Amino acid sequence: xxxxxxxxxxxxxxxxxxxxxxxxxxxxxxxxxxxxxxxxxxxxxxxxxxxxxxxxxxxxxxxxxxxxxxxxxxxxxxxxxxxxxxxxxxxxxxxxxxxxxxxxxxxxxxx
Amino acid sequence: xxxxxxxxxxxxxxxxxxxxxxxxxxxxxxxxxxxxxxxxxxxxxxxxxxxxxxxxxxxxxxxxxxxxxxxxxxxxxxxxxxxxxxxxxxxxxxxxxxxxxxxxxxxxxxxxxxx
Numbered sequence: 001x002x003x004x005x006x007x008x009x010x011x012x013x014x015x016x017x018x019x020x021x022x023x024x025x026x027x028x029x030x031x032x033x034x035x036x037x038x039x040x041x042x043x044x045x046x047x048x049x050x051x052x053x054x055x056x057x058x059x060x061x062x063x064x065x066x067x068x069x070x071x072x073x074x075x076x077x078x079x080x081x082x083x084x085x086x087x088x089x090x091x092x093x094x095x096x097x098x099x100x101x102x103x104x105x106x107x108x109x110x111x
Numbered sequence: 112x113x114x115x116x117x118x119x120x121x122x123x124x125x126x127x128x129x130x131x132x133x134x135x136x137x138x139x140x141x142x143x144x145x146x147x148x149x150x151x152x153x154x155x156x157x158x159x160x161x162x163x164x165x166x167x168x169x170x171x172x173x174x175x176x177x178x179x180x181x182x183x184x185x186x187x188x189x190x191x192x193x194x195x196x197x198x199x200x201x202x203x204x205x206x207x208x209x210x211x212x213x214x215x216x217x218x219x220x221x222x223x224x225x226x
Contacts, residue, residue: 034214088154100156104152
C-alpha cells in the first residue's frame with residue numbers, strides 16, 4: 001500500500017530559527033514529490049521535485065529529494081510568524097493522476 | 112487565471128437533504144479532483160476525473176456522486192449524508208497525464224456540516 005510519512009507532526013519554534021521538515025515515501029510508480037503549505041483552507045503549492053539531489057529554492061524555503069533513500073526535506077530559514085501553517089508532503093504516481101498526501105507537519109512560529 | 116473556484120464556501124444540511132458542491136477552473140486543466148479533509152488530517156482523495164471521465168473512485172460511498180459536465184466544471188452531489196461526513200471538501204485541478212503535470216491547484220473548499 002502506498003504511504004507518505006512526515007515528521008515531526010508538530011513543531012513550535014521561535015522567530016529566526018531554522019527548521020527542517022521530513023517526508024518519506026513508499027509509493028509504487030513514483031513520479032514526483034510535492035510540498036504544499038496550508039494555512040486556512042486551500043493548500044498552496046511550494047515545490048515539485050522529480051530529480052534526486054537538485055535543490056529547489058524559493059526565498060527562505062528550500063527542498064531536496066533523495067530517490068534512493070525515498071525521502072525529501074523542506075528547510076525554512078529565518079522563520080517568521082507568517083510561516084505558521086501545516087506543511088503537506090505528497091507523492092504523485094506516474095501511471096495515473098493520483099497524488100497521495102502525508103499527515104502534514106503543523107509548524108507554529110512564535111515571536 | 113490560476114484560480115479554482117468552489118461554491119458554496121459553507122454548507123449546513125440535514126441527513127435527508129440533497130445538495131451539490133460546485134467547482135470551476137479556467138486554466139485548461141484536464142484532470143479534476145475531489146478531496147475530503149477532516150480537521151487536523153491530510154486531504155483524502157475521493158474522485159479523479161481525467162479528460163472528463165471518472166478515472167479514480169477511492170471506494171467512496173454512493174451517497175457522494177461526482178459529475179463532470181465539461182472540462183471546466185466539477186460537481187459533487189450529496190444525498191442522505193451522515194454526520195461523520197462533515198468535513199472540508201476540496202476541489203483541485205491539474206494538467207493531467209502525469210509526466211510533470213501533477214501540480215495540483217486547490218480551491219478554498221466547502222466546509223460542510225451534516226446535522
